[in-house]
Amino acid sequence: MRIGTAKQTYAADEALFDTNVQRAWMGLFIALCVAFPFMASEYWLYMACLVAIHVISVTGLNIVTGFTGLVSLGQAAFMGVGAYAVAYAETKLGTPALLNLLAAGLLTAAVGALVGIPSLRVKGLYLAIATIASSIILHFIFANWDSVTNGVKGVSVPPARIFGVELGRPFALYFLILPLAFLSVLGAANLFRTRIGRAFIAIRDRDISAEVLGIPLLRYKLMSFALASFYAGVAGGLWAYFFRVVTPESFPFVYSIFFLAAIIVGGMGSILGSILGAVFMTMVPEVLKIGVGVASPLLSDAVAVLSPVRTIVFGILIIGFLVFEPHGLAEIWSRIRRFFHLWPFKT
Amino acid sequence: MDGTERPVLEVNGLSLAFGGLKVLNDVSFAVPQGSVTAIIGPNGAGKTSIFNCISGFYRPKAGHILFEGEDIGPFHPPRRAALGLARTFQNIALFRGMTVLDNIKLGRHAHMKTSLLDALCYFGRARREEMELRREVEEKIIDFLEIDHIRNKPVASLSYGLRKRVELARALAMKPKILMLDEPVAGMNREETEDMARFILDVKEEWGVTILMVEHDMGLIMDISDHVVVLNFGQVIAAGKPAEVTANPDVIRAYLGSGDVEALRREFRGEAA
Ligand SMILES: Nc1ncnc2c1ncn2[C@@H]1O[C@H](COP(=O)(O)OP(=O)(O)OP(=O)(O)O)[C@@H](O)[C@H]1O
Ligand SMILES: [Mg+2]
Numbered sequence A: 001m002r003i004g005t006a007k008q009t010y011a012a013d014e015a016l017f018d019t020n021v022q023r024a025w026m027g028l029f030i031a032l033c034v035a036f037p038f039m040a041s042e043y044w045l046y047m048a049c050l051v052a053i054h055v056i057s058v059t060g061l062n063i064v065t066g067f068t069g070l071v072s073l074g075q076a077a078f079m080g081v082g083a084y085a086v087a088y089a090e091t092k093l094g095t096p097a098l099l100n101l102l103a104a105g106l107l108t109a110a111v112g113a114l115v116g117i118p119s120l121r122v123k124g125l126y127l128a129i130a131t132i133a134s135s136i137i138l139h140f141i142f143a144n145w146d147s148v149t150n151g152v153k154g155v156s157v158p159p160a161r162i163f164g165v166e167l168g169r170p171f172a173l174y175f176l177i178l179p180l181a182f183l184s185v186l187g188a189a190n191l192f193r194t195r196i197g198r199a200f201i202a203i204r205d206r207d208i209s210a211e212v213l214g215i216p217l218l219r220y221k222l223m224s225f226a227l228a229s230f231y232a233g234v235a236g237g238l239w240a241y242f243f244r245v246v247t248p249e250s251f252p253f254v255y256s257i258f259f260l261a262a263i264i265v266g267g268m269g270s271i272l273g274s275i276l277g278a279v280f281m282t283m284v285p286e287v288l289k290i291g292v293g294v295a296s297p298l299l300s301d302a303v304a305v306l307s308p309v310r311t312i313v314f315g316i317l318i319i320g321f322l323v324f325e326p327h328g329l330a331e332i333w334s335r336i337r338r339f340f341h342l343w344p345f346k347t
Numbered sequence B: 001m002d003g004t005e006r007p008v009l010e011v012n013g014l015s016l017a018f019g020g021l022k023v024l025n026d027v028s029f030a031v032p033q034g035s036v037t038a039i040i041g042p043n044g045a046g047k048t049s050i051f052n053c054i055s056g057f058y059r060p061k062a063g064h065i066l067f068e069g070e071d072i073g074p075f076h077p078p079r080r081a082a083l084g085l086a087r088t089f090q091n092i093a094l095f096r097g098m099t100v101l102d103n104i105k106l107g108r109h110a111h112m113k114t115s116l117l118d119a120l121c122y123f124g125r126a127r128r129e130e131m132e133l134r135r136e137v138e139e140k141i142i143d144f145l146e147i148d149h150i151r152n153k154p155v156a157s158l159s160y161g162l163r164k165r166v167e168l169a170r171a172l173a174m175k176p177k178i179l180m181l182d183e184p185v186a187g188m189n190r191e192e193t194e195d196m197a198r199f200i201l202d203v204k205e206e207w208g209v210t211i212l213m214v215e216h217d218m219g220l221i222m223d224i225s226d227h228v229v230v231l232n233f234g235q236v237i238a239a240g241k242p243a244e245v246t247a248n249p250d251v252i253r254a255y256l257g258s259g260d261v262e263a264l265r266r267e268f269r270g271e272a273a
Helices: A020-039 A042-067 A075-093 A097-115 A124-144 A170-191 A195-205 A207-212 A217-243 A253-266 A271-298 A302-324 A328-342 B047-055 B077-083 B100-106 B116-121 B125-142 B160-173 B190-207 B218-224 B242-247 B249-256 B261-272
Strands: A160-162 A165-167 B007-018 B021-032 B036-040 B062-067 B085-087 B178-182 B210-214 B227-232 B235-240
Touching: A020 A042, A020 A170, A042 A075, A042 A170, A042 A195, A042 A217, A042 A253, A042 A271, A075 A097, A075 A124, A075 A217, A075 A253, A097 A124, A097 A160, A097 A217, A124 A253, A160 A170, A165 A170, A170 A195, A170 A217, A170 A271, A170 B116, A195 A207, A195 A217, A195 B100, A195 B116, A207 A217, A207 B077, A253 A271, A253 A302, A253 A328, A271 A302, A271 A328, B007 B047, B007 B210, B021 B036, B021 B047, B021 B062, B021 B210, B021 B227, B021 B235, B036 B047, B036 B190, B036 B218, B047 B077, B047 B085, B047 B178, B047 B210, B077 B085, B085 B160, B100 B125, B100 B160, B116 B125, B125 B160, B160 B178, B160 B190, B190 B210, B190 B218, B218 B242, B227 B242, B227 B249, B235 B242, B235 B249, B242 B249
Parallel strands: B036 B210, B036 B227, B085 B178, B178 B210
Antiparallel strands: A160 A165, B007 B021, B007 B062, B227 B235
């Protein structure tokens, strides 16, 4: 049972974490994140970095698709723009890593705003197709603009260096990627406490009346696309530093679908949902893989038998979410929270 | 109303058509400063279409709309909202994904300055502006409209009457100079209607906001309006004080069909009392 939640001031009521208990949990979570690299194996650090990169990209996609209602299937291609921007900056310009990441974000934001232009005319499936078309164009550019992207051979990226420290292994990169993921999520959460976030949601819910209420649709739709793409650009830049090689195949179209699935599984229009969705989509295949590994001594040719099963189970899990929990993991989470707030008086 | 003040809103020769269908035909009227002006007329007369032209959602074929003497024809809807043209919608247009409080706050959008960068950082400018807005919404609007108990509810969970009230709250958050209400009491019971009438009069008297409303409830119109414009098949057929207009046989025929005119007149007088 949660007590003492009556608010004293409007400021307290508008805070992101409105109780001390919540703040304590958050502190514990951050402490765990800091301690994690010193306890975890290389494999888990690798997974943590990948999850954090996905969290950034998924949070961005949720802003444009979940909160603003503009379906985008271009998030992977946008990540590609960011990754190539970093690769180019590292190999041709030699500029510092943090600056490269910022530049990757800004460049991708500009591309995203351009790709978002059709959203002023079309919605839903039509917009989805328009964004697919844009990603095909971007892939074509990745594969053919040799002087910048080195064509199908791709670009090798040197390790990131920050203040003279080389971030080569996941252990070191973790301390770059995780804080950026944290800031990205915080920025998105802040956004929806202000007029900008409200404008996005208004556009999603009823764009015509939003306009009559004072929201310029053109500006805000493009802003939403640009912001989502900024997130994708930073995520793509980190991806380049993480995998150290960028090719046109690095960001296939199914990767965009992966991100879309993540916001649906996690929860459309929910910040927490973006995190949960990214974690779920990245980790569940791994967990299933580990399951197969555990089962393999027990079963002759387990890998051959269970690998397809793994893919099928993953698919079924996603379908299960669509059917049984359309509001995603975030909704399950808030149901659990509600249960504990009232417990033991009501269940 | 003495009618000598400059009208806050003037509609001159407004015409609107959808394909071959003439919806508005040379409509002209003025909304005096500080008045409650009502537009009445049978279903499909074009009342909501006038509102849509004024908000900039429909583009009229001909005519001018002057707001405080300025022709707002070329302005996009958000610009008109920023000038102080606030409205509610006949079929309630609240944002389902937001709480009551956020719906109301949204109304202030055009008057706020928080930029994207401010919003992402929150602390500093964005926070200051949000806190100021919150205080004002709480003290001036939520208290006034008696909706304290629902501020954190999602709008989807509200009754029809409360939704109408939240829409009024959102329009008030727009810092209106003129408040356009499209059927503010449609579908409300007696008590809710009386509350709404009281709110409308308070807005006019305490906030000094001019009201333009479309309404079918003749009782309400006789009670609170200063000036009535009667529309039939997209044309203005009468305009004046409520009592004059309802005594006009043309109006009675058009508005109420060809019934027993005397009985209908009695009904007007009864409801007006
Ligand atoms: N967007 C549109 N496209 C086509 N026809 C329209 C459109 N909007 C309104 N109309 C037509 O214009 C006429 C007037 O409609 P309007 O909604 O303005 O009437 P109203 O006076 O508000 O009626 P009510 O009392 O039923 O609300 C109707 O015949 C309607 O069908
Ligand atoms: Mg109407």
